[in-house]
Amino acid sequence: xxxxxxxxxxxxxxxxxxxxxxxxxxxxxxxxxxxxxxxxxxxxxxxxxxxxxxxxxxxxxxxxxxxxxxxxxxxxxxxxxxxxxxxxxxxxxxxxxxx
Amino acid sequence: xxxxxxxxxxxxxxxxxxxxxxxxxxxxxxxxxxxxxxxxxxxxxxxxxxxxxxxxxxxxxxxxxxxxxxxxxxxxxxxxxxxxxxxxxxxxxxxxxxxxxxxxxxxxxxxxxxxxxxxxxxxxxxxxxxxxxxxxxxxxxxxxxxxxxxxxxxxxxxxxxxxxxxxxxxxxxxxxxxxxxxxxxxxxxxxxxxxxxxxxxxxxxxxxxxxxxxxxxxxxxxx
Numbered sequence: 204x205x206x207x208x209x210x211x212x213x214x215x216x217x218x219x220x221x222x223x224x225x226x227x228x229x230x231x232x233x234x235x236x237x238x239x240x241x242x243x244x245x246x247x248x249x250x251x252x253x254x255x256x257x258x259x260x261x262x263x264x265x266x267x268x269x270x271x272x273x274x275x276x277x278x279x280x281x282x283x284x285x286x287x288x289x290x291x292x293x294x295x296x297x298x299x300x301x302x
Numbered sequence: 303x304x305x306x307x308x309x310x311x312x313x314x315x316x317x318x319x320x321x322x323x324x325x326x327x328x329x330x331x332x333x334x335x336x337x338x339x340x341x342x343x344x345x346x347x348x349x350x351x352x353x354x355x356x357x358x359x360x361x362x363x364x365x366x367x368x369x370x371x372x373x374x375x376x377x378x379x380x381x382x383x384x385x386x387x388x389x390x391x392x393x394x395x396x397x398x399x400x401x402x403x404x405x406x407x408x409x410x411x412x413x414x415x416x417x418x419x420x421x422x423x424x425x426x427x428x429x430x431x432x433x434x435x436x437x438x439x440x441x442x443x444x445x446x447x448x449x450x451x452x453x454x455x456x457x458x459x460x461x462x463x464x465x466x467x468x469x470x471x472x473x474x475x476x477x478x479x480x481x482x483x484x485x486x487x488x489x490x491x492x493x494x495x496x497x498x499x500x501x502x503x504x505x506x507x508x509x510x511x512x513x514x515x516x517x518x519x520x521x522x523x524x525x
Contacts, residue, residue, distance in 0.1 A: 224335050230440045235335035237433065238342040 205254040206232040208239075210246040218250050229253075306417065307358045308379065311369065312498060313408075314354035315380035316469065318370055319505070320401060321347030322512055323384060324394075332391055343434050350427045357419060371516045375509040376501065383465035385502040395445065396458035399438040400466035400482070405431060407477050408470060442485065459486065467495035 205225050209218040221240045226232035229251070236249050287293045303311075324344035331337035355366035362369070383401060388394055409431065412424035445451035459482075466482070467475050475495065483490055 226335060227444065234437050234440065235339050238339040239335065242342045
């Protein structure tokens with residue numbers, strides 16, 4: 204069985220994909236993941252996921268090249284500010300207390 | 303040499319020699335994940351040896367390196383079990399499991415020692431050995447699960463049993479026997495233990511290799 208291993212470098216940080224281990228079962232996988240991804244104290248926690256349990260999506264059709272969906276070049280922050288002004292909800296914006 | 307340093311050297315030599323033996327699988331273990339795991343366990347054992355040599359060295363007015371590498375092979379206090387060169391996986395696993403089981407019994411006794419330094423170090427070592435035991439136990443489960451594995455494990459245990467008894471002082475041997483019999487689900491014979499102090503011929507060969515770099519430099523060389 205192949206297990207995908209995710210490691211957390213420090214408490215509070217996101218788990219990131221570290222690699223995979225091949226093992227006969229979950230018990231072996233835990234031992235092997237511990238030795239491969241944490242023996243030098245480089246991880247504070249590991250997640251092990253059987254590869255079969257991972258759903259993969261790898262098709263993203265874009266028949267009409269809808270480039271206008273992309274946000275490159277927009278100042279999202281400024282746009283949101285304007286929108287909140289119009290809606291009269293400026294005081295509810297994240298960080299409003301600091302402004 | 304006091305009883306205390308004698309005990310520390312016996313423990314340290316066991317860990318150093320077994321660590322060395324286990325590291326002989328590095329690069330050639332049955333598969334990659336096992337290779338990494340078994341090599342990591344070997345490195346842990348050598349770390350334990352260093353800590354034990356340091357305790358003995360403080361008392362003897364020497365250093366851990368001198369104790370590990372500057373004694374003659376016949377001066378080592380290791381048990382014959384760890385000296386055997388068994389480059390065959392079922393026997394390696396059988397030796398690993400027998401040693402870890404005996405070591406757990408020995409460490410439990412040391413943790414109760416009146417000597418605070420020894421009790422403290424035994425507790426520290428035991429916290430790492432817990433993972434070695436998990437590794438050994440899962441392999442025993444695996445070998446017991448098939449006819450071929452079971453047969454090969456049985457053969458290896460039969461061969462190594464007198465050696466395993468020799469890791470422990472006489473009063474701790476019955477506990478090893480009881481645990482091993484329960485785990486393996488069969489009776490183990492009453493045999494004479496292969497005691498500490500009588501070395502296997504293979505130790506000389508290991509010693510030559512292990513100390514060759516150090517012996518190649520003049521005494522007192524800085525590394």
